[in-house]
Amino acid sequence: MAVTRRRGRAAGESTAGEIRSVALDQFYKHGFQATTLRDIASRVGIQVGSLYNHITSKGELLFDIMETVMLDLLEDQRQQAQEPDVVERMRLLVYHHVRFHGDRAKEVFIGNSELRSLNRQQRARIVTLRHEYEGMFQKELEDGIRQGKFLPVDVQLTAYGILAMTTWVSSWYSPRGRLSLEEIADIYSDMVLRGIWNPAAGQLQTHLRRVGRDSAKRLLAAAATK
Amino acid sequence: MAVTRRRGRAAGESTAGEIRSVALDQFYKHGFQATTLRDIASRVGIQVGSLYNHITSKGELLFDIMETVMLDLLEDQRQQAQEPDVVERMRLLVYHHVRFHGDRAKEVFIGNSELRSLNRQQRARIVTLRHEYEGMFQKELEDGIRQGKFLPVDVQLTAYGILAMTTWVSSWYSPRGRLSLEEIADIYSDMVLRGIWNPAAGQLQTHLRRVGRDSAKRLLAAAATK
DNA sequence: TAGACAAACTAACGATCGCTCTTTGGCACA
DNA sequence: TGTGCCAAAGAGCGATCGTTAGTTTGTCTA
Known part of the structure; x- marks a missing residue:
């Protein structure tokens, strides 16, 4: 036959x-x-x-996906970390974190939800990479605080919060949604900077991309005349 | 035998x-x-x-857990929503969201990660409850913006961000950790309020619980003398 | 003390899982 | 025109899954 x-x-x-x-x-x-x-x-x-x-096992297939996306993310963000100004550096980190998590939402979502399905060694490897990545944000927070640009916030909690907020984008973002990925990334970077900015260090405006920059006067005026 | x-x-x-x-x-x-x-x-x-x-099926067991925790959360937060001042109301919502998500971390974590394991009707029910809950935060944001207390931020994105940041607490909080749940809840409520506060509406200080209240002078002074 | 009932036990069904092994088809190249 | 090899098919193994059915046990009540 x-x-x-x-x-x-x-x-x-x-x-x-x-x-x-x-x-x-x-x-x-x-x-x-x-x-x-x-x-x-x-x-x-x-x-x-x-x-x-083509594959060695189902588990290895999962691990490959998770390791690849973490390595790519780390590589992308190391590029951003070369910016000299700490405030701008933090803004870039948040911005590109959001972009990456929108562009590669599926991989990232799996990476965040399937840690449990890995075996011991695989999990250890991924956890190490994730710690390394979280460390980048904690380091910027510490730098910013040391320079008086950021409020002396709790570095670990703040990093967790920033990452949680921006990582969550991967679970709802759609290219056909109301906002473009760039707009979303701008909005979240602004929100983060406002949340940690030290007023004693002057105006934040120059670092913002949306609220508080071009449209600042209009928005504040609208609020004031209420 | x-x-x-x-x-x-x-x-x-x-x-x-x-x-x-x-x-x-x-x-x-x-x-x-x-x-x-x-x-x-x-x-x-x-x-x-x-x-x-004692159970009707494995899937029903999961659904029971997920529905119970959502109903309890909604009931808890409806209590907070009675506070008259919009800023304080938002602070209370965030504060109690964090407390709830620390206290009942397991249930909440399951509720956030096992939507996929429900059947169609079950999922529809849980999604409805979650939308209702998200709506509470969006409503407060709109109120605050209307009153000029909050910046005219994107309401949906901001609500998502706040909820993501504070919900993530359920995946790492431990009662034996460095910070108490109350401290964590305070820190995150402050961060949220700073992130959306409209400077044109005056000082935020009175609403803050940690940075910017009792310790504000010391912290800002320390940053300024750098 | 007899009977009803709740809740435990044992056994097994049919389906499905990840994975292995052997066979086979067809293309690249001699 | 032959030949070797990669990648496919296909059969099936052993384990495990959720669920059902029938039976047994202990306790409370009338």
Whole structure:
């Protein structure tokens, strides 16, 4: 009997790439545990057993996704950390954190919700990378406080708060939503800076991108005439 | 042959209560999908089949937990919403959101991470309750902006941000940590108010609980003399 | 003391899981 | 035109899952 065998490849993507991309979708939609290899295989258009020509295990597939996105994020943000002014540096970190979390929402969401599904060594590796990343924000807060630009806030709590607020973008952002990713990133960077700015260090205005800059006079005037 | 049969009850808790409490722990630690009824049963000290004298299904057990915590949260916060001053009202909402999310971290964490594991009707119900809750924060923001107390920020994004930051407390808070839950709640309420306060409406100081109130002079002086 | 009832037990069903192993098809290259 | 090899198919293993059914036990009540 003639057997229909999958031939050739989708344009520009290897089977391994397809598997990774389909797994990403399914892990994002249904979670790692609820996603079966049979589901992934059928969406790629191959049989379950054939998956193992490309992956070593289901768990390793998850780990690859999570490690890749963390390494990419760290690399992106190390670029921003070269800005000399501490306030601007913090603004850039927040801004690009939001951008990254919107652009790569699925991977990031998985990275934040599937730590439990990793084995001990895998989890240790990811946790190390995450600590390293959190450290970047804590360092900027400490710098800013030392320079008198930021209020002497609790560094750990503030970093957690900033990261939580901006990371959450990955769970609701849609490219077809009311606001562009750039607008969202601007709004959140402004909010963060206002939340930690030390009034004794002068005006924050020059660092803001939306409320308080171009539109500042209009907005404040509107509020005052109420 | 004599069979050892589970007799009596743990002090003060019914079997149904024990099941719920054990399920809570396991769903929190390993997630819903990764938790088996055999695991729950063995921790309660009964056989798998016996569970069904107390639950209707595994999924219903999850839904019960998620609905209960949302209803309790809504009830708690409706109390706070009676405060007449809008700034203080917002502060109380944030403060009690943090307290609730620390006190009932496990339930809340499950509520935020297991939406995917519910069926269609269950999910619709929980989503409705969550929308209702988010609405409380959006309403306060609108009120505050209308009164000129808050900057004319994007209401939806700001509400999302506030809720994300404060909800995240449930994933790291420990009663044995460096800060008490009350301190954490104070710090975050202050941060939120600073982030949305309209300078044209005067001083924020009287509404703050930590930075900017008792310790304000010292902190600002320290920053200024740098 | 008999009977009703709640709640435990045991056993097993059917489905599905991740994964392994063997076989087979078809393309690149000699 | 042959040949080697990669990647597919396909069958199936052993374990485990949620759930159901039937039975047994202990206790409270009439």
